[in-house]
Structure formats: C-alpha cells, structure tokens
Amino acid sequence: MKKAWMDAKEKLNIKNPLIHCITSPIAINDCANVVLALGAKPIMAEHPKEVEGVTKSARALGVSLANITDVRAESMMISGKAALDSEIPSVLDAVGVTC
Numbered sequence: 001m002k003k004a005w006m007d008a009k010e011k012l013n014i015k016n017p018l019i020h021c022i023t024s025p026i027a028i029n030d031c032a033n034v035v036l037a038l039g040a041k042p043i044m045a046e047h048p049k050e051v052e053g054v055t056k057s058a059r060a061l062g063v064s065l066a067n068i069t070d071v072r073a074e075s076m077m078i079s080g081k082a083a084l085d086s087e088i089p090s091v092l093d094a095v096g097v098t099c
Contacts, residue, residue, distance in 0.1 A: 012039035017059035022046050022076055023093075024067035031062070051075045055082040064093035 019040045021031045028044055035042035045054040048071065055061050061083040063076045083090045 009039060015059075016041055018043055018057060019060045019062065020045065020051075020055050020058035020079065021062045021064075022051070022072060022079060023062070023064040024072075026067055027064060031064075046072055046075045048074045048078055051079045052082045055079040055088065056086050058088060061088055061090040062093070063090070064095060065097055066093065066095045068096070 017040045019035045020043050021028075021035065023031050023044070032042040032044060040059075043054055043058065045051055055078075061079055063079065065076075080090065082088070
C-alpha cells in the first residue's frame, strides 16, 4: 500500500496536473490546499461562462454539492457535461444532498 501511494505521489509530482474544483466558499481553501499537497495544481473556477473551457483543460473535475447556489449548480452541470464529453475523470461530493 505504501509503495502504491509513493508511486502515485511521484506520478502526480512529475505530471503536476490541473484539477478543476467547484466547491463552496466554506471549503474552497481546504480543497485547493489538498490538491496542492498531492502535487497537482488547483483551479477553482465557477462562473458559468468560464467553466467549460477550464474543465476541458483540466485532468480531473471535482464538485461538491455543499452550500449550493443556483449559479454554482449551473456551473456544475456545464462542467460535468464537458468532463463527460472529454472523458475527464470526475468526483462528486454529495454532502448535503438530502437537504
């Protein structure tokens, strides 16, 4: 397990991929710091007019449903479609989904 983690960390450090994150203002700093600590580059774009291009230039997409707004929800849908169309791996954090 430790070797697998070290191999993955080394690959991240070499590739230094751009990771597009759409999350709440409450968690945005923590998310960016986690991505940086793993050896990748975070981008936290969430305006509906910019997210499609940002997502298509990223190597992964992470979205969180926490503290959702109408604008952020629209951006998530646009980014999700762009990621699907471009076969970009995505993670959905469904926190607060029952609310």
